[in-house]
Amino acid sequence: MEASGPALVTGASRGIGRAVALELAARGFEVVATMRDPASGKDLAEAGLRVEALDVDRPGSFAPPVGLRVLVNNAGIEGPQRPLEATPIEAWRRIFETNVFGLVEIIRRALPALRETRGVVCNITSCSILAPVPFFAAYRASKAAVSALGESLRTELAGTGVRVLEVQPGAIRTDMLAGSEGPPETGTLEAYQRVAEHFQRLRDATRDQFEEVDVAARAIVDGILDDTAMHRLAPDAMSAGMLAAWRASDDETILRGFLAALGEGARD
Template sequence: MSVSSPSKKELVVVSGASTGIGAATARALASTGHHVLAGVRTDAEADAIRAAGVEPVVLDITVPRHIEALARRIADDPEGRALRALINNAGIEVNAPVEVLPLEKWREQFEVNLFGHIAVIQKLLPFLRRSRGRIVNISSVGGVAALPIFGAYAGTKFALEAASDALRREVRDQGVQVVVVQPGGVRTDMAAHSGDVSLALADAMSPEHQRLYGDLVRSTVALNTAFLKRALPAAKAGARIAEVATTARPRTRYTLGRDAALTVPLARLLPDRLMDRVLAASHRRPRRPAKTP
């Protein structure tokens, strides 16, 4: 698949395009001449992203009628443009220890980060088959290596990785390409907010869970907060995803950021116990002060 010319303005769908990686990806694709249907959830988000080549569409990927409306918008495109690519970027992140995170929070993350994307793929795949287009699934370094307290979020990304592999092999002979992008740390509103959510959940833990997990949660949040200050800017991540979505011969997977480029191959090469030690060293809990007699 070659990069579309600015005059052709083929359609690209980007879910989760209100802020962060999705917004940056939408703007980058519009700058290359594509017409981006940018998924947002509110009028305020629509006003913020609307621009030349970026058309906001109401798209909560857990709401079937929103997906139906998106399919109608593509089918009834006034210029008869083809759908060139679907970029599944929408996501949420709520991190807490496996034992502590309420089941409804597990289910909510799977509804958005996995089942919502599958619903969009199922609805839009016929358009991509006709155009011999591309699906780009935004996974995470967490889809390969799960950090402490990231069990639910990483679980959704591991599942998305597996679904992407199956889909790629299913549609290979139909002319549709499936690509996975694995970002590491990226400076986004979601990433910045997730630490506060984790700390709030930790504050609500029982005294026993506080004893077992309190230091771990606080040290993990502190480490990630510090790392995000030097993480990949969303604009650079979006520009790279736009390239992946339009390059002629894509690889099946791409990492984004130095941390992902290092962690992904380590997770695949190192034995589990050794990888555990590597991650434990980078997420060392602060020592408790010695008790005074």
């Protein structure tokens, strides 16, 4: 597609959303950078982007701009890094409210305009859904839900000219990544301690694959502009490796391979 006309990004106050908003603007789009607190977008407004308030949990009467051509559903939260057994149902609800229900409602409101312009829906999921990563069950489940609904949407929209793109980041240097670097919160649940320690060691070994946010934003916008791009896009080295392995493998091999990577001590 041509880089012109309105593009809307959710969660553009910081991290990937902010970088993608700036990159879309640099390529020629009229960017509406939405965020919970528009005061966080002062520098974006100074750079010529339109900053608007949008909490995807409470979209109120928010309406996407007329002539919308690109929607980037980026707003997301990760939640606590705990065993499923120790994750309260309220935490699941909070994560699904933002990552799934908020996203669905914004897509619903944007689709009439996107059909008119034959635009692009770009959903940011996570490559963590491609492997049985422990202690992120609620987060992974929310992203897998978005992945599934994106596939349905793509098929529903066949013939309309609207493209659906799923971006599966791996490890991109943002506040979210920094917040998830610490050890899982197993608390007093001794049963999970062994897996938690092995998982932490496995993660520590992948630090050299962390990607800068600007590099990832360029890859994401390249995918938005490329009408021939595949449905799933890997914007960084870790996700590229995981997506390639997932495509070349099968479910059982991936499950067993991850357990093996955790090390002997973490296996039954």
